[in-house]
Amino acid sequence: MxxxxxxxxxxxxxxxxxxxxxxxxxxxxxxxxxxxxxxxxxxxxxxxxxxxxxxxxxxxxxxxxxxxxxxxQANADGSLNVIQQAFQDHHGLQCGFCTPGMVMTAAALLQENPKPSETEIRHHLEGNICRCTGYHNIVKAILAASGQDVETIAAE
Amino acid sequence: MYAFEIVRPQTVAEATAALTGEAQPLGGGQTLIPTLKQRLANPETLVSLTGIAEMKGVCTGDDGRLCIGGATTHAVVAAQAGAFPALAHLANGIGDPAVRNRGTIGGSLANNDPAACYPAAVLATGATMVTNTREIAADDYFDGMFGTALDEREIITEVRFPVAQKASYEKFRQPASRFAMVGVFVAQYADGVRVAVTGASEDGVFRWTDAEDALSADFSATALDGLAVSADGMIGDLHGSPEYRAHLVKVMTTRAVNAAD
Missing domain, CATH: 3.10.20.30 (Beta-grasp domain)
Structure with missing residues (x-):
């Protein structure tokens, strides 16, 4: 392989x-x-x-x-890719244990659906469990990574 | 896990030849692998069906039936079964995206989990299971919880679904597992309506014939007024009592009728 x-x-x-x-x-x-x-x-x-x-x-x-x-997943120069950077910018992780799976799931979603809605993101994350964040900032990070306005999602 | 060998045949004929002795077929593995981890199964050889191209894909047959290869994943059914929207919707609600990328329709039907989604679609549509040795009608296929008409080493190579005029699948999820606490598939055909219920009964998937008669005469939610499902034989566990599940059967059937298109 x-x-x-x-x-x-x-x-x-x-x-x-x-x-x-x-x-x-x-x-x-x-x-x-x-x-x-x-x-x-x-x-x-x-x-x-x-x-x-x-x-x-x-x-x-x-x-x-x-x-x-x-x-x-990182860029060729070693810097974080757009999804990873968005997770950092929007505090999409706390302990970080679930983060590799979250990033890989988000990458698969954005490949098939480059501009997912908040509902679509939450549906797509059904198989990824995070015990720290309550998901809100993860959803926000994925929205941001897709180039969409994160202000549109429900208040924190 | 106990130790075993894995073989990866490329054709149905090779798979059939490999299924001898203590060999067991492996579909997408989304149920079998957790089972093996718990040492609840001890095969000598697993015959992986995921590399068999002739068992994958979705197409429409000459008779108009939707034909789905036994090794087709839920994700592919969700994306490609547009000719039968209720079936695509069902496939898109199984597990989660990663599970849908591995789990297969043939594996799900061979396992016949009493809370799985596909058995409801198969029974409500009167689908046909094509195996490596014969064809089996839906009404002859299911045989109680985890039981089927399949012989020990028989594999489902294809499932043929008659496309309904109107249909819908409505699932009330057990929130932790995402299996159906109760799921109801309603399908309307020229010769009548069929209603199949999964998740509820200790005998696995079943047809709610009272509702079928009522809906065949009048395909509307009000036709179900006055009908009730007995709690006898319904599953009772920490997620819901038999009475709760019996009540849900009617609720989900009503929702399915209202959503059918």
């Missing part, structure tokens, strides 16, 4: 999860394991452009696939 544009190979057991391969074999620990039961979304990565929960997919099933993780 390729991960963030780099060709990688590895020998894994049938039961090795994609998230285990990324974290333990490739040492890409930005993809988090929160619940390990496909509820929380901290492990969201892209496989062939689609957001998936890396804790609920076997590494062997990603053979030959193009995988993208949070480590590959």
């Amino acid at each position: 390729t991960v963030n544009g780099n060709a990688v190979t590895g020998e894994v057991e049938g039961r090795t999860l994609l998230v285990e391969f990324l974290r333990e074999d490739l040492h890409l620990t930005g993809t988090h394991v929160g619940c390990d039961t496909s509820q929380c979304g901290a492990c969201v990565v892209h496989v062939d452009g689609l957001a998936v929960k890396a804790c609920t997919m076997f590494a062997a099933e990603a053979e030959g696939a193009d995988v993208a993780t949070i480590e590959g």
Whole structure:
């Protein structure tokens, strides 16, 4: 498979999860394991452009696939990309544990829907749980990242 | 998880050949992988169906039925089943976006979770399950909670849905899991209306025939006045009592009739 544009190979057991391969074999620990039961979304990565929960997919099933993780999201010069920067600007994180999954989910949303409404953003975040922020600033950050006015969303 | 091998066949014929001994099919894995993590299953080999191109996609058959490959994900159904909007709407409400990118229609139907959405669509439309060995009509397919007519190593390669004149699926979500506490699919055809209910019964998905008769005579919410569903045999758990679910069946059926188009 390729991960963030780099060709990688590895020998894994049938039961090795994609998230285990990324974290333990490739040492890409930005993809988090929160619940390990496909509820929380901290492990969201892209496989062939689609957001998936890396804790609920076997590494062997990603053979030959193009995988993208949070480590590959920054701009070429190392600066934060527009979604990451918006999360920082709008305080879209506190402890940061859910943030890699949030950013990857947001990136998938903006690829298919460049100007989502607040309702569409909230619907799309149903599989990503954050226990710190109450989601408001995450929604705000994604609206901002899509170039839309954040003043339009409900008062804080 | 216990250890197992994964094989990734490219065709239905290869998958059928691989399904021997203690081998088990693997669809999108959104139920099976959590099950394996809990060591509730112990297959020697998992036969992944996600690489079989002939089992993916949505098209309209010569007879007008909407045909969906068994390995088609919920996200693809949501995006491509525009010819049957109620079905696309149902698919778009399953789980969350990441789950919809992996979970498949064939996997969901083979599992027949009593609170899954697709069984309601299949039973309400009288769809046909095409497997690697035969065709199974919806009315012959479901066999109680997690039970189906499928043989041990039989896989659903395609599902064919007759497109309704009017239809709607309304789901009252269990807020934590997003499965249906009660979900009702109402579908109107030239020869009558079918109403299928998921999430409510201890026997899994079922047809509410009293409502079907009433709606076949008069397709309006008022036709349901006076009807009631018995709490006998309804699921009772910490999320809702049998009486609560029985009440919800009528509420969700009413909403589905009002929303049908």
